[in-house]
Amino acid sequence: MRTGKIPHWADVTLVPLFSVALAFAISAVLIWAIGESPWEAVKLMVEGAFGSSYGWGYTLFYATNFIFTGLAVAVAFQARLFNIGGEGQALLGGLGVALVCLYIPWPHWSIALIAASLGAALFGAAWALIPGYLQAKRGSHIVITTIMFNFIAASLLGYMLVSVLRVPGSQDPASPRFPSEIALPKLHEILGLVGIPFSTVPPVNIALLLGIAMCFAVWFMLWRTRLGYQIRAFGESEPAAQYAGISPVRITIYVMLISGALAGMMAVNSVMGEQQRLVMNAVEGAGFIGIAVALMGRNHPFGVFLAAILFGFLYQGGAELALWTSIPRELIVVIQALVILFTGALDNMVRMPITRLFARTRRAG
Amino acid sequence: MALNEPAMRQETAASDNAIELRGISKAFGSVQANKDISIRVRRGTIHGIVGENGAGKSTLMSILFGFYRADSGEIFINGKPTEITDSESAIRAGIGMVFQHFKLVENFTVLENVILGAEAGGLLRPSLARARGLLKDLAREFELNVDPDANIEDLSVGHQQRVEILKALYREADILILDEPTGVLTPSEADHLFRILKGLKEQGKTIILITHKLREIMDVTDDVSVMRRGEMVATRVTAQTSPTELAELMVGRKVLLRVEKTPAEPGAEVLRVENLRHVDGQGVERLRGISFGIRKGEILGIAGVSGNGQSELLEVLSGLREAEGQVVLDNEALPLSGSGCDGQSRRARRIAHVPEDRQRRGLVMNFHAWENIALGYHHDPLYNPSRWRMDNPAIIRDTEGKMSAFDVRPPDPQLKASGFSGGNQQKLVLAREIEYEPDLLLVGQPTRGVDIGAIEFIHQRLIRLRDAGAAILLISVELDEIMALSDRIIVMFDGRIMGERMPDETNAQELGLMMAGMA
Numbered sequence: 001m002r003t004g005k006i007p008h009w010a011d012v013t014l015v016p017l018f019s020v021a022l023a024f025a026i027s028a029v030l031i032w033a034i035g036e037s038p039w040e041a042v043k044l045m046v047e048g049a050f051g052s053s054y055g056w057g058y059t060l061f062y063a064t065n066f067i068f069t070g071l072a073v074a075v076a077f078q079a080r081l082f083n084i085g086g087e088g089q090a091l092l093g094g095l096g097v098a099l100v101c102l103y104i105p106w107p108h109w110s111i112a113l114i115a116a117s118l119g120a121a122l123f124g125a126a127w128a129l130i131p132g133y134l135q136a137k138r139g140s141h142i143v144i145t146t147i148m149f150n151f152i153a154a155s156l157l158g159y160m161l162v163s164v165l166r167v168p169g170s171q172d173p174a175s176p177r178f179p180s181e182i183a184l185p186k187l188h189e190i191l192g193l194v195g196i197p198f199s200t201v202p203p204v205n206i207a208l209l210l211g212i213a214m215c216f217a218v219w220f221m222l223w224r225t226r227l228g229y230q231i232r233a234f235g236e237s238e239p240a241a242q243y244a245g246i247s248p249v250r251i252t253i254y255v256m257l258i259s260g261a262l263a264g265m266m267a268v269n270s271v272m273g274e275q276q277r278l279v280m281n282a283v284e285g286a287g288f289i290g291i292a293v294a295l296m297g298r299n300h301p302f303g304v305f306l307a308a309i310l311f312g313f314l315y316q317g318g319a320e321l322a323l324w325t326s327i328p329r330e331l332i333v334v335i336q337a338l339v340i341l342f343t344g345a346l347d348n349m350v351r352m353p354i355t356r357l358f359a360r361t362r363r364a365g
Numbered sequence: 366m367a368l369n370e371p372a373m374r375q376e377t378a379a380s381d382n383a384i385e386l387r388g389i390s391k392a393f394g395s396v397q398a399n400k401d402i403s404i405r406v407r408r409g410t411i412h413g414i415v416g417e418n419g420a421g422k423s424t425l426m427s428i429l430f431g432f433y434r435a436d437s438g439e440i441f442i443n444g445k446p447t448e449i450t451d452s453e454s455a456i457r458a459g460i461g462m463v464f465q466h467f468k469l470v471e472n473f474t475v476l477e478n479v480i481l482g483a484e485a486g487g488l489l490r491p492s493l494a495r496a497r498g499l500l501k502d503l504a505r506e507f508e509l510n511v512d513p514d515a516n517i518e519d520l521s522v523g524h525q526q527r528v529e530i531l532k533a534l535y536r537e538a539d540i541l542i543l544d545e546p547t548g549v550l551t552p553s554e555a556d557h558l559f560r561i562l563k564g565l566k567e568q569g570k571t572i573i574l575i576t577h578k579l580r581e582i583m584d585v586t587d588d589v590s591v592m593r594r595g596e597m598v599a600t601r602v603t604a605q606t607s608p609t610e611l612a613e614l615m616v617g618r619k620v621l622l623r624v625e626k627t628p629a630e631p632g633a634e635v636l637r638v639e640n641l642r643h644v645d646g647q648g649v650e651r652l653r654g655i656s657f658g659i660r661k662g663e664i665l666g667i668a669g670v671s672g673n674g675q676s677e678l679l680e681v682l683s684g685l686r687e688a689e690g691q692v693v694l695d696n697e698a699l700p701l702s703g704s705g706c707d708g709q710s711r712r713a714r715r716i717a718h719v720p721e722d723r724q725r726r727g728l729v730m731n732f733h734a735w736e737n738i739a740l741g742y743h744h745d746p747l748y749n750p751s752r753w754r755m756d757n758p759a760i761i762r763d764t765e766g767k768m769s770a771f772d773v774r775p776p777d778p779q780l781k782a783s784g785f786s787g788g789n790q791q792k793l794v795l796a797r798e799i800e801y802e803p804d805l806l807l808v809g810q811p812t813r814g815v816d817i818g819a820i821e822f823i824h825q826r827l828i829r830l831r832d833a834g835a836a837i838l839l840i841s842v843e844l845d846e847i848m849a850l851s852d853r854i855i856v857m858f859d860g861r862i863m864g865e866r867m868p869d870e871t872n873a874q875e876l877g878l879m880m881a882g883m884a
Contacts, residue, residue, distance in 0.1 A: 041756045225753045229736070229743055242685060243718070243726045244741035245708030359392075 006351075006358045012303065016296055016343055018350045020310070023338035030282045030334065036327055047315040048320025055320070057104075057187060059276070062286075063312030064204065065209035068266035069290025070297060070304040071218050076259040078222060079235040079251055085131060085146025086263040087287025088153030089124040091263025094271040095160060096123030098278035101178040110251025111184035115271050116267055117210065124264015125257040127153060132256025136249040142256075147320070150287070155323075161280060175278040184273045207269035214262065215301040221258075223303070231255055263287060292336070295344040315337070382444065383540050384429070385410040389438035391424055400595040402438070405539075406588075411562060411572045413498040413582040413603070416592030417615055417816035422575050426542050430462045431455040442540075461533025465545045467525050471518040475511050475528050476500070479535050491622055496535060497854070503534060507564040508557065520584045522672070523554035530561065542573045543563065543697040547581060551670045552844070552877035559585045574834035579608040591615055616817050624824045627832070629852040632661035635836040636682075636805055641701075643677050650679040653860040654689065659805070659836040664827065666851025668869075670880050674860040675840045679809045682838070683718040694805065708741055717798035719791075721809030721840070727794040728782040735764040735778040738797050750797035771796035772822065788819030795823060799830050806830060809840045824850060844873055844880075858882040 006014075028038035049059045069086040071249035076083035083089075100119035131145035158173065165175040184205045188198035222228035234241040234251045241247065271282050293311055297303030318332030342350065376647075379574040384406040391399040397420045406412045416422050429440065431451040440447050442458045449455050469478050479500070480492040480508045497513055504510035505554045511520065511527050520528070526546060543562075547555040562572055562585060574586060581602060582589050590600040599614050636659045643652040651674045659665045669675050681688040687702035694714055700706045710719070720726040728737050739748055739760050747763065764778040773785070773794045782790055786825055791811065798806060811827065812820040827850060831837055841847050846853055848868050856863040856879040863879040 030580065060682060116772070224757065225755065226743055226749060226755050229739065229755055233729050233732070233736075233740065233743075236731045237725065239722075239726045240729045243683075243708050243720055244743065245684070245712065247707070 006355050010354065010358065012298055014354055015347070015351050016298070016353065018270040019342040019347070020339060022350065023335070026338055027335040030331065031327060034327070036325055038247060040045065041321055041325065041327060044319030044321050044324055045313070049317040052199065053197070054199040054201055055080040055201050055316060057204045058316040059309070060187065060208055061202055061204040061269070062315040063308040064208045064211045064269045065266050065291055066293045066308035066311050067215065067305060069263055069286050070293030070308050071214055071301060072259045072263035073290045073294035074297060074299040074301065074304050075218055075262060076255055077235070077294060079231045079255040081135070081252065082143050082254055083128065083146050083256065083259045084143060085149045085287070086130060086290045087283055087285070088146070088150035089127045089263035090266045090283045090287050091153040091157050091262040092127040093120035093124040093266035094278050094282045095157060096120045096264060097267045097271045098165065098175050102175060104261035105179070109184055110181045113184060113206065113268070117268050120264040120267045121261035125261040128256040128260025128263070129253065132253045148200035158280065161278065163247040165278060173280050177277045178272065183276060190339060199331050205269065205273035207273045210265070210268060212263070212305070215305050218262070219301040227254065263290070292340040292344065295340070311336070339350060381408055382406060382441070387433045387439045387441070387524065388861055389425065389428060391428060391433060391435050397595050399428070399435070404590055404595045404597055404600065406573060408571050409566060409569050410587040411566055411574055411585055413574045413586035414592060415574065415577060415579065415589060415611060415615060417577070420592040421595040422592055423544065426462070426544060426573070426575060427454065430460060430542065456538070459537065459539035461536060461538025461541050463526065463529040463533065463541065463543045464544060465548060467529055469517045469525060472511060472516060474516055476513045478517060479532050483536055499535060500531060503531060507561050509561055522549045523551070523557065526550070526558065540573070542575070544575045545577070546574070547576065547578065548842070549671060551881045552873065553881055579611055582611065583608060593617055612817065620690045620783055622762060624828065624849040626714040626828045629663045629831065631663040631852065632834065634658045634660050635658050635695060637693040639691040641678070641681065641688055641692065643681055643686060643688040645677065652681065655862055657855055657862065659838055661836055662831055662834050663852045664831050664837040664839055664850055666841065666847040666854045667857055668841070668844060668847045668854055668876055668880060669857035671842045673857050675857050676809065679721065679807055679840055681748040683716065683807050684708050709744070712741060715764050715804040717801050717803035717806050719794050719798050719806065719811060720834050723790055723794050728790060730783040731781060733779050733781055734768065734793060735761045737782050737793055738764040738767060740797070742797070742801065767796040767800050771826070772798065786816070787797040788815040791815050791823065792819065793824060799826060803835060806835055806837045808837060811839070812843070812846060844876060848873070856880055
């Protein structure tokens with residue numbers, strides 16, 4: 001505070017909130033411009049996403065995906081590594097889940113969940129390891145390699161689905177269904193145990209709890225362990241980390257392993273929890289949304305959680321909007337893009353006036 | 366306002382003043398960088414401004430040059446009220462500024478740099494020709510000679526500084542502001558600079574010299590103003606004041622300008638360096654066969670103009686750079702490349718390192734004080750109760766102890782490193798490295814950008830560590846500091862050792878010549 005900046009709480013709450021509000025305001029103008037009522041649109045979105053346990057279910061399902069991919073980006077960014085390969089790492093995670101679920105008979109879903117999580121993490125981590133190694137040892141820029149690896153992952157998955165995993169005789173490039181004994185419990189089953197009624201339709205499942213647990217695990221790792229200390233020191237200042245004897249090579253590789261593992265674990269939710277088989281486009285852009293989620297969540301696990309809920313709301317609310325109004329689905333993408341633009345790229349536009357406001361009130365007071 | 370008589374005297378003839386500031390205030394958030402500052406600078410004089418780091422000198426000059434806008438107050442140039450909104454309007458008002466860190470395009474020639482931003486028309490040729498003519502005149506008049514066609518990167522620091530002055534003169538500056546101009550110069554280069562400044566003064570130019578070196582103030586200025594904590598505490602005619610008075614005004618109390626120290630009682634040799642060679646990333650040989658030794662309980666000072674291999678020597682010894690040659694610590698070789706050549710391995714051999722650049726290397730500016738206390742010592746069992754977990758409360762407790770032992774202010778372990786003043790940041794680094802009780806302490810520029818009060822404290826701590834039996838390798842570009850602290854002095858020039866002297870058997874002139882490679 002003595003440096004004339006804004007207090008920490010304002011930095012993590014006011015700035016993102018104002019950014020989102022601005023993005024929504026411009027979206028409202030757009031909706032109004034195409035002849036729809038912004039007020040009605042907001043009502044539809046909020047009701048669609050939060051108005052019923054059905055809506056909540058979908059919102060949370062999408063949010064679960066974004067928690068994993070958002071955490072992946074956030075962890076890497078703590079070491080100032082911009083991992084935009086979440087898409088590919090999640091695809092490979094899906095492959096890991098599918099192999100674990102299809103080829104090993106599991107006696108119970110709980111053991112299968114652990115094994116599938118490990119499989120997903122392992123495959124995702126392995127996919128991130130290659131760009132990580134190339135960055136650490138060869139200086140190949142991680143942004144370029146990870147985005148290239150997204151394409152390689154898509155091709156690899158296409159090959160696996162068409163040539164290896166496809167059900168014989170089927171035209172559909174998808175794996176067989178996983179055994180029904182290892183279907184993950186859905187949220188309505190879990191809530192049912194404590195007597196809370198919940199819609200049975202949405203695919204939200206126990207992976208949500210896994211995601212929340214991962215938020216805590218990542219927080220603990222970053223701020224309570226020596227590894228996290230080294231990651232943050234490396235991210236804040238590479239010369240200082242080198243001075244402290246922290247090996248850049250080791251940290252880069254560790255961070256990318258963790259990041260890839262988190263992205264890969266998204267498949268537990270989408271592949272094992274929802275589809276219960278591996279399909280061609282299992283990730284559906286969640287890897288990229290993860291970048292926006294991490295940006296908006298200030299690369300903090302708890303921020304990522306909240307931002308993931310917001311984006312879950314945009315996804316689910318947007319789907320409702322497209323269903324009930326003449327607002328095209330594309331407009332939802334525009335709204336999402338505006339949120340990303342304001343929270344990410346135009347951060348200072350919001351931050352500076354708030355900083356000035358704080359400086360003024362402090363002088364007055 | 367504690368404005369003093371000499372400056373008030375000119376009240377009757379306001380236009381005798383090249384610059385007059387009235388009631389300038391500037392706040393950054395809650396920090397009042399300049400508080401109701403008034404100052405008059407007589408035309409055709411050299412006016413010194415001294416003050417500790419963070420006293421507000423740079424802020425005041427930035428306001429004058431249009432980088433910041435004052436919250437309140439007025440600026441008069443040659444008696445006329447002038448609005449300075451940006452550097453362009455400052456230049457139009459006849460103000461030129463020579464920054465501490467030069468703003469030159471390295472791979473442009475001198476001429477190209479001089480006209481950069483002041484080109485007349487779309488074609489370069491007329492401007493270049495005009496600049497060439499002007500440079501020739503200036504070189505004759507003021508000893509401001511530089512080869513107009515040389516690339517900046519091929520020039521010495523002293524010559525680069527001349528280019529900055531030429532840039533200002535090309536823009537027809539009548540008022541020149543120089544911010545810490547001698548920090549990077551050898552004594553003889555500094556003398557040359559002062560001759561230039563005196564020449565310019567005789568031509569009627571007005572010069573503002575910002576410095577913390579009192580000797581320079583006494584040598585070249587006509588008037589001197591002292592700033593402390595954002596306020597202008599006094600203005601004096603230089604001939605009527607003394608370094609002691611100025612130092613007292615700067616810190617607001619009496620200070621020791623000499624370091625009190627007993628003679629060293631050196632013991633056995635701790636470190637032996639033989640034929641050390643280092644080639645940097647650009648293929649330049651920075652260390653060309655360095656050999657020396659340090660004994661227990663002695664401070665070996667390495668003097669030299671910055672950029673002559675001292676930094677590289679420090680980084681090689683602390684494991685941050687690889688090198689060839691032999692280094693033996695306590696009769697055991699120190700690996701100079703590969704594994705075993707990194708910060709952790711050096712600390713394991715009980716070598717501590719206070720790096721030259723504390724903000725880039727020595728501290729993580731965005732980390733809390735306690736996180737910085739663990740930097741480099743994050744494997745310490747005290748901080749790590751189990752294999753993975755770090756015991757943050759234990760580090761915080763340890764930090765509290767170290768902060769009070771080194772009088773770090775404010776003593777708040779949760780404050781980020783960037784929230785401390787330069788002197789307190791340095792105390793944090795020193796607390797971390799000295800409390801480790803190393804056998805060998807490598808120190809680079811221990812008091813750069815540190816206020817006078819803290820300098821005294823830091824020097825005392827280094828001597829106390831020496832008296833406890835540690836060997837200390839001190840690298841500093843401040844010759845005064847080297848002479849005051851060292852028990853033995855080595856001078857480096859161009860990657861070689863020019864010679865060794867005992868501090869009481871030499872003087873600044875001799876060392877200055879050696880630093881310039883002329884001995």
